[in-house]
Amino acid sequence: MIAGMTDGATLLCGKSVAENVYAECTAAIADLNQKRGRPPGLAFVLVGENPASQVYVGRKQKVSERLGISGQIIRLAADVSEAKLLECIDGLNQDAQIDGILVQQPLPAQIDATRIVRAVDPAKDVDGFHPANLGALAAGLATGFRACTPLGIMRLLDSAAIPLRGRQATVVGRSLIVGRPISYMLINAGATVTVCNSATDLQLLNQACRAADILVVAAGRPALIGADMVKPSAAVVDVGINRDSAGKLCGDVDFEAVRSRVAHITPVPGGVGPMTVAMLMANTVAAAGRAAKS
Ligand code: GUN
Secondary structure, rough: OOOEEEOOOOOOOOHHHHHHHHHHHHHHHHHHHHHHOOOEEEEEEEEOHHHHHHHHHHHHHHHHHHHHOOOEEEOOOOOOOOOHHHHHHHHHOOOOOOOEEEEEEOOOOOOOOHHHHHHHOOOHOOOOOHHHHHHHHHHOOOOOOHHHHHHHHHHHHHHHHHHHOEEEEEOOOOOOOOOHHHHHHHHHHHOEEEEEEOOOOHHHHHHHHHHOEEEOOOOOOOEEOOOOHHHOEEEEEEOOOOOOOOOOOOOEEOOHHHOOOOOOEEEOOOOOOHHHHHHHHHHHHHHHHHHHHH
């Protein structure tokens, strides 16, 4: 089952769509193993002790293991110098056993994240953050790697056959990880896209959200989107991962209030999160496939 019914909206269930992606990956990995005699290699660089980052990287490594991808976590101290981190990335760029490199964000304040993103070989940039990859996306080219969370959102929308061409899409958030790349993906798919950010006038934000056939929210603000901010036929994609006052995981959308008013909605957890991990695996398999051909 790809999508489930909830009270009103159909749930966009990332957990089950991710399993379809894994089935495709497993077949491609078997093929690669035969061709190269080794599995795809993925390196995770984890700087410091950020609890959320540790959980995310642990989850990604566990899935890579399950699929037979060789996943290696490189842990660096929170006070590591930028030079040392650049040296580590350079080593991974040169390592023929490594097909994909992921430097988990956020990075500590002493490190210029932009420099780090630019240091990763674009051919191993399975995060899709390098300007060469983001630029290819912005230019509408089919080459390079796409950022995992937005790529997962596109796959989730596709799994429910939600039309994009000629539709109004509103993106709340302009981050490098989600807001910018998903905006370009939606533009490339023929949607009319409005991008809001934390400085957007509240009345304009309300208006843009209510006009949206597809609403993607990646603001990091619990319950930012309420029942009066959505169109009844909308597909609502909640990228937020927050904790409410009781410590329970919640997104940026007031799920209970919104679910009965829209056509499609992603749950938190179980919506976008599993798709991010799945698309990382798909990108790693693609990187290994391209390396095998070169
Ligand atoms: N931090 C939050 N999401 C991501 C992601 O997709 N990739 C990396 N590298 N860091 C993140």
